[in-house]
Amino acid sequence: MKVLKDILYRVSMEAVVGKTSVHINAVQFDSRKVEFNDVFVAVRGTLSDGHEYITKAVNQGALAIICEVLPKDIVDGITYVQVENSQKALAFMAANYYDNPSANLKLVGITGTNGKTTIATLLYHLFTKAGYKVGLLSTVTVQIAEATYPTTHTTPDSLTINSYLKKMNEEGVEYCFMEVSSHGIAQDRTTALEFAGGIFTNLSHDHLDYHKTFAEYRDVKKSFFDQLPAAAFALVNADDKNGEVMLQNTKAKKYTYALKSYADYTAQILENQFSGLLLKVNGHDLWSKLIGNFNAYNILAIYATGELLGLETQENLRFISELNSVSGRFQYVISKQKITAIVDYAHTPDALKNVLETINSIRTKNEELITVVGCGGDRDKTKRPIMGHIASELSTRVIFTSDNPRTEDPEKILEEVEKGVEPQNFKKTMTVVNRRQAIKTACQLAQPNDIILIAGKGHETYQEINGVRSDFDDLKIVTGFLSQLEK
Incomplete structure (x- = not known):
């Protein structure tokens, strides 16, 4: 049991009805999960408004209600706390509760926009190889x-984040690497967390259904760096013009990485093959199993982070060279017919x-490059x-x-x-609505040495x-179809 006033530490309160000295059991923002003596935080979501469920939460045993607008009917014995922003209040309460x-x-x-999962996951493996207990919060796994x-979710809700971080404390975890999405920042899911560092990869066209404009999308990302403390580091991709924007108002120590620009951490691509990359990173040769220019940026960000967090240079390089690609990121198989x-x-x-x-x-x-x-x-x-x-434009055939x-x-x-297909490219495209059939068609079209991108x-x-999820x-699926062709 926790005292409500302790959980409200750093929460900006506009009005209080009732006592904050009451003991509460748990913090909830989903009314369906509310139990006896819980505190319910009424959050305005994209699909529903938590204020509509205050009465339900009280009926289920909630002892305290956190809301932006006080309800007309105040129930005796229930504590009501009016706040300016319920999402932000939830973030501070979650951190305090745990x-x-x-x-x-x-x-x-x-x-x-891109690279978050790869960088977070590879940093988890890098520091695990270095002998530390490590945590990971990513799109793929926790x-x-x-x-x-x-x-x-890429960035879970603030209660879930803090519950996982608490488990990490209990397990003796020293480092945690976390994907931070624009949705998570905008919805204050990362507010109240103490970051030791922040990494900016790049910014391109995405999530404009939510953020409406590219400027808004960029500024949401920037706000994450604005909130970093002076003791933290801010590492940004200097080859992306938005990297400089991220550093404009941060109090954190500023560092840059780049393949093309002057930066604190630089790399040259010496070899780029399906077997991997040979890079020269800050004067050191580094072979990686990862493939492509975009992974050169990811590797550079990982190397820089390792250095900033205290890994010894040669150890850092050796462990990075042992890292494998992340699930679903440029994973490839080669059939007996030499179709990749x-x-x-x-x-x-x-x-x-x-x-x-x-x-x-x-x-x-x-060879043909067939894209699905x-x-x-x-x-x-x-x-x-x-x-x-x-x-x-960039494939020889497209499905x-x-x-x-x-x-x-x-x-x-x-x-x-x-x-978006230009007239001169019409002939190389086809449409197969069923994804399984589309992959099968690509395999049937492919000849030895051809490449299929799914x-x-x-x-x-x-x-x-x-609304239905199927396996x-x-x-x-592509591995199965390729194996059928070999029979």
Whole structure:
């Protein structure tokens, strides 16, 4: 049991009705989870408003209500606290309830459009190899030392984040690497966390269904760096023009990395092959199993972070060279017929362009590059024709197909994707709505030495259609079809 006033530490309160000296059991923002003596935080969400469930929460036993607008009917014996922003209040309350666990480890947040999962995951493996107990909060998984937990959001809600960080404290975790999404920042899920560092990867077209404008999207990312403390580090990609913007108002120590610009951490690509990359990083040779220019940036960010967190240089280089690719990020299989199939999460224009340019820089041009790609439903529609343009411009053949249509008509999504195809590229495209059939078609079209790229879903092991999730793993499916061709 916790005292309410202690949980309200640092929360900006506008009015209090009742006592804050009461003991509460747990903090909840989902009325369905409220039990006896809990405190219910009424949060305004994108789909529903928690204020509509205050009465329900009280009826289920809530002892205290945190809200932006006090209800008309005040129930005797219930404490009501009016705040300016319920999301922000929830963040501080979550941190207080779990005894501010982020203060007891070195928490590093990674934000940007592309590269977050790869950098966070590889940093987890890097520091694990270096002998530390490490935590990971990512799109793909949550890791607490050796224990694995499922995940549903890039950045979980603040209660979930702090509960995981508390478990990390209990397990003796020293470092935690965390993906920080623009949604998570905008919804104050990371407010009240104490970060030891922040990494900015890049900024390109994404999430404009939520943020409306690119400037708003950029400024949300920037606010994460604005809030970093002076003791933290801020590491940004200097080759992205927005990197400088991220550093404008931060109190943190400023560092940069780049392949093309002057920076604190630089790298040259000496070799780029399907077997990996040979880089010269700050004067040191480094071989990595990762592939492509975009991974050169990721490796550089990982190297810089390792240095900033105190890893010895040669140890840092050695462990990075041992790291494997992340699930769903440029994962590939080669069939007995020498057909290469690559599965990648590329679901933004910039990510798709990076992957296709990487493949084209490695291939001999004597083989076909067959791309299978689509766009998710109920998400940013403006990127769809851009994705269609990039895929058709940089591939020799393209099969447009469903991603996760969600509640949208998949055929209409694909019509919007096709609008980006230039007339001269029409002949190299086809549309196969069923994703499994599209992958099968790509395998049937492929000849020895050809390359198949299946983009958009990467690590996801499901496909969502009309609210129903079905098992669907791009890598397993393409591997199965390729093996059938060998019989």
